[in-house]
Each structure stands twice: as structure tokens, then as C-alpha cells.
Amino acid sequence: MRNLALTVSFDGTNYAGFQIQKNGKTVQEVLEAALRKILKEKVRILAAGRTDAGVHALAQVVTVKTSSEIPTEALKRALNSNIPPDIAVQQVKKVPLSFHPRYEAISKRYRYTIRNHPSRSPFDRLYTTFYPYPLDLSAMRRAARFLMGRRDYQSFQAKDKKRRSSTRHIRHLSIRKKSPYVVLEIEGDGFLYKMVRNIVGTLLEVGRGKWRPADVKGILSKKDRSLAGPTAPARGLCLLSVRYLS
């Protein structure tokens, strides 16, 4: 028995998210169907993280246990021939049997891309959120400083029935102008449900002048989702990478 880690990119536009669910096609079920066909085994994959409907990934990490002896390069090629072009397997490598892609992840990094230009473009419509109005990036960066470090991010969490801890450690949160885009990158040891998109929605409210940077400090401390900004659209979000020790 081997445990294989796959690095997978996908365009989430046409998927109801990563994880298998009743309504709509998911990336997980497409990958598992291809793996079963190639490995001739009933397999289940584990993933570093779920992504919501419409969210993309540059390097999601998933693992599959198999008794097949197919070489990793051959498996990669066979997978890419058996999945649609909006999903691509970038790498397949052997990992210890005990390796779990979610439990062993040290951090995840997401990118959120905003098209900040008066005109839309047909070519980035699937991967960016269109925001044609001026944004005060300096104010957004000052607000972002309140959202870093080890904090309780309950105000930025979509409802969680299980009432688990909402403390997370955000190690990095940058806002860069790459004309015509504004690119946010955020890295942390974990993220609550819709947390990245709620943070982006809140920073956009600061950027357009509705709130001052210091207001974000108050929103964070009150632990009330209704105080934060709206959830930014899924299409601008991409899971960039997952980090592991070694």
C-alpha cells in the first residue's frame, strides 16, 4: 500500500466546490472517478482544504491510498487524460502512509484578485472580482494590520453550528497594486468558513471609504459577523498553496 499526494489546480467556475455533496458536480468526485478508473480500486481522497463553489485552486493537495503499483509519472499522465481541462494534476509523489494533507498542513495561502479598472475585461471575468470604483489601498493596508496575528476571527466567520474555536493565526496579509488589479494575499494556519472572502469584503468597505481602518479593530473585538463587510464573490478567490514541514 502506498499513500500518494497529488497537487491539483482547478478552475472552480463550473464546480459546486471541492468536496463531494448532493447538489452539483464537485472536483473531488471528478478526481475520484478518474482514480477509480485508472487504479481499478474504490478509492477516497483526502484534501488539505475544502473550497467553496466557484473558488479556484493553483495547488490544492490531496492524498489517495492505493495498492496499485503504477509509477507516479504514469499516474499523473493517466489522470490528466481522464479529467476535463478545467482540472489539472501538476504533481504526484509518494508520501508516508501516515501523512494527512489537512492535519499536517502548517499553513494555507490564498490570493484574492480584484479588477480595479473602469472597464470590464472578458478575459479575466472568471478569475477576478470587478470593482470599477477608486480604492484607497493605503487605508486598506492600515486596516489589514488589525487582521494579522493570533486572534479570534468570529466576526469574519459564516455561521458554524458546531461552535468550534474561531481563533486563527494570520501570518501574512498583503495588498498590492498590479494594475489593473489589486491583489490580496493572505496566509494563516487555518481559515474559518468564508473567512477570507469576509475579510476581503470588509477591506473593500475600508477601501471605498465607508469605514476607517480603525473600525476594523472594533469589528474584530465585538465577535459579531453582522458587523463585518459583505462576503466578496467566490470567483476572485484562489487557494495558492499549502505548506507542510519538510
Added chain:
Amino acid sequence: MRNLALTVSFDGTNYAGFQIQKNGKTVQEVLEAALRKILKEKVRILAAGRTDAGVHALAQVVTVKTSSEIPTEALKRALNSNIPPDIAVQQVKKVPLSFHPRYEAISKRYRYTIRNHPSRSPFDRLYTTFYPYPLDLSAMRRAARFLMGRRDYQSFQAKDKKRRSSTRHIRHLSIRKKSPYVVLEIEGDGFLYKMVRNIVGTLLEVGRGKWRPADVKGILSKKDRSLAGPTAPARGLCLLSVRYLS
């Protein structure tokens, strides 16, 4: 009566080309439907060029004559609200009544983008052609030199029943490495049916070593389409710009 020139970008993936035809939705019919709705007139547009099914445009130029007095900026906004996100009107401006977008074009410039990397990417799949094998760019550039200047490009033309002149003037043909892409740009006073894609298909045969650069000189001189390379896929092609005097 005014004559208005529209600069239009579109993702051609979901269209059966620019020009109205019986089979499939076209960019022209989407634009005309929106114009009729907004201008409340039966209008027909003229375009700088046809593009085939699946081909994209960054700046196609079309004109429409109207007796409506709507300001150009208001028309641009109204159009963008009435067309799907895979088409965008970038500019609307008044031009002389006699201006014809095709007859007065001095040159057109196309870009062809090849993803030249061992792995596919889900994010450029609609706008590039995937070619995972090594390409000898230096040989392609030497071959390209035979395809510049004022020449008879009959060998690179899809069948034309009307037997019009197949002489065209190619002013520019560059091949650049922009890793992981190879980008070809070609500008000329006009192009025969599928000529750009046939040139790209031929240069790829040189790049992979099937033909020597000098073979392209022979292909050109024999004026026989069957000697040139295959037609490269539509998805890699984009009409970049149309040039006019003034």
C-alpha cells in the same frame, strides 16, 4: 444621423465566430440585439474583420449608424449592461459618416499564444494552445523571415471559392518566449481565411523539427495549401488591434 465606432473585446469560446450565421450564436447578433434595444432602431453593424468560431478579440472595431442622440459614454454603459460578461465594449466614439471599419483599416494585428510547458493549466485553457514538447524558437524565427513582406500566401489559405487575390503584406511577425508561453504576433494589411492559424501550424512543424526553416520558403512558392502545416486551434488566437490612418 451619426456613425459610431465601438471598440469591443470578447472571449470567443462560446461563440460561432463574430459574423451572423445560421448555426450558433455570434458576437454580432448579441451586439446588434443590445443596440436595437437601447437605440430603439433596427441597426446593422459593420466590423473590421470576421473572426472564426472560438477566436478572441482584444479590440475588434465595429460601426453602427444611428439617429439616436444618446451620448457616447451613456451608450457604452448601457451596452455593457445589456451584453453578457464575455463581451465588453471598451470605447464608443463618433466617426465620420463615411468611415468604414474594414475598408479603412491599414492593418490588423493578431496574437497567437502557445502554452509550451509540460503541464496544462486550468486557467489559460480557453486562451492558449497547449503544446508540451520542446520548440526550437530560433528555427521558428528563421522560418518566419520567409513569411514576411508582400507575398502570395495561397499556400496558407483555406479554400476560397471566389478565387480572389491571395497576395498580402505581412509587416511584422515576431516569436517571443514569455515562459511558460510562446507568443507569436503578426501584423499585416489583411489576412486570408485561416491564414494566421495556418502560419502558426506551419511554424510549429518547424519548431518541433519536422521541417527546416528553408522548407517554408518552398511551401510558400508552390502555392499549394496541402503542403503547409495543419491549422492551429482557434483558442490560441486573438485579434489584438486594428490600425487606421489618423
